[in-house]
Each structure stands twice: as structure tokens, then as C-alpha cells.
Amino acid sequence: MLDTAPTSAPRAHRAPGAPGAPGATSGSVAAPAAVARGVVKVYGRGATAVRALDGADLTIPAGRLTAVMGPSGSGKSTLMHALAGLDRVDAGSVTLGGTELTRLSEKERTLLRRDRLGFVFQAFNLVPSLTAAENITLPLRLAGRTADPAWLAELVSTLGLDDRLTHRPGELSGGQQQRVAVARALVTRPEIVFADEPTGNLDSRHGQRLLAFLQRAVRDLGQTVVMVTHDPTAASYADRVVFLADGRIVGDLPDPTVPTVLARMSGLEQPATRAES
Numbered sequence: 001m002l003d004t005a006p007t008s009a010p011r012a013h014r015a016p017g018a019p020g021a022p023g024a025t026s027g028s029v030a031a032p033a034a035v036a037r038g039v040v041k042v043y044g045r046g047a048t049a050v051r052a053l054d055g056a057d058l059t060i061p062a063g064r065l066t067a068v069m070g071p072s073g074s075g076k077s078t079l080m081h082a083l084a085g086l087d088r089v090d091a092g093s094v095t096l097g098g099t100e101l102t103r104l105s106e107k108e109r110t111l112l113r114r115d116r117l118g119f120v121f122q123a124f125n126l127v128p129s130l131t132a133a134e135n136i137t138l139p140l141r142l143a144g145r146t147a148d149p150a151w152l153a154e155l156v157s158t159l160g161l162d163d164r165l166t167h168r169p170g171e172l173s174g175g176q177q178q179r180v181a182v183a184r185a186l187v188t189r190p191e192i193v194f195a196d197e198p199t200g201n202l203d204s205r206h207g208q209r210l211l212a213f214l215q216r217a218v219r220d221l222g223q224t225v226v227m228v229t230h231d232p233t234a235a236s237y238a239d240r241v242v243f244l245a246d247g248r249i250v251g252d253l254p255d256p257t258v259p260t261v262l263a264r265m266s267g268l269e270q271p272a273t274r275a276e277s
Contacts, residue, residue, distance in 0.1 A: 052078040056075065061240075084113065120193060122196060136156075137152070151189065186217060195214065
């Protein structure tokens, strides 16, 4: 159960040779989960135009937890939206599991997000009129699919939601609502889960439990997670942290710890004229 997980433990690593782990010996190199090349995104026009992404290059490895950090306005959320097909880019390419997103229509991108991606947002975004169980399985129902009973039971049990499935969001604590949102993101077994400040509305205890579960989803369940965060503690749960400044990748930190993340962040100057990321 998630509630028994340590609340102060740092990130853990997959055992060598485990799927997606460094040093895996499967005999082949896994294809990246997503790739961005020369991505440009501009908001506005003329003198008021803001270049949120300015030739960003990033490869997201499969089966890893990647954290994205940067000063306010650095472009981190814009980059996540580009990788997830939530926003079109003005130049460059974004590839998800071999699919070039820039070539898809709006409808095709919507279907791709529904069928192949999972999302965890700071604001939970649960449907108030649905129970926790109905919120969790909503993506499957929208796709005309049914839940895998064993996988659903594992998610519910691991997240400690067994006795909350009949409750509506208004009857749940913030931590419980976020765990429902995580279960909803994972229930379809997506290629990538995108998490935008997933602990932003949680206290430290529930935040650490949520991060421990995301870490376990990667280490034990083979999930790929991309997490945008401003929190060095949250970033320390990742396998790798990439840093943005002025719309470009400016750093890459494997095996992060809180001190090493803080040291990298302190070296990034906060832009004064950029829009919020």
C-alpha cells in the first residue's frame, strides 16, 4: 500500500538489468519514448512576441523518470505541452514512439493523447459528479475500452484507494484526489505519463508518497514519466533532471540529489522578460 511507503526516502534506482534500467542486458537498445528536435514555440506577434521555446532539443528515454526544471518563464511547461501534443510548435519536430506529432491533425492528436498518454496535473481535474472509481476508468470508457481487472486492482491497492472508490472528489482529501488522478493517468497503461507540478497542492507527506509511487511505477512497472517541477526534493526522485533557460536545454543531471539539483538551479539566471512557463 502507498501509505506504508517511507515519507523521507530519497529516490531509488532500478536493479541493474531490470527493464529500462541502466546496464540492462536485453541485447538491444530501447527506442526513446519521445524526441524533440529544434522545437520553437512563439506566443504573440511583433514587438510583443515571446519565444517560449527557442530550438529546444530533448530525448526522453523509455522506462525512466525524467524531471524538467528551470526558472519561471524558462519554457518547461511549454516543452511538456509540445511533447504531449497539447500545443502545436512553430518549428522543429516532436516524435512520440515513432509518430511525428507535427504531421497530425487536431483530431489525430486528440486521439493520440487519449489512447497513448496519461496526464497528472496540479489541479487534479477530476469530474465532481463521478465517484473515484468512475474517475479512474473514465479514459477507458471514453475510448470504448474496459479496464484490466488485475491492473486496476493493483493500482487501487498500491495507491491506498480501496476504501475510497465510491466517494466523489468533494468527499476526498487533496492527497486522495491526487492519487485518484494518478490512477486515472496509469489505468490505460500509457506510453508516457506527463506530470505537471504533481505535488504542488499536496502537503510534504502526501507529496513524498505520490513521488514514491511514480518512482515505483517506473522502476517496477516499466512506466515512462516526464515531470515538470520547481521542487528540488521532487526532482531528486527522478532518474535524470534536465534544465531549461530561455527556451533551451542548458543542463542534464543524472542521478540527482537535492544538493546537486540546488547547485545546478543556483547557476541559472532567472529571465526578467519572459512569459511564465
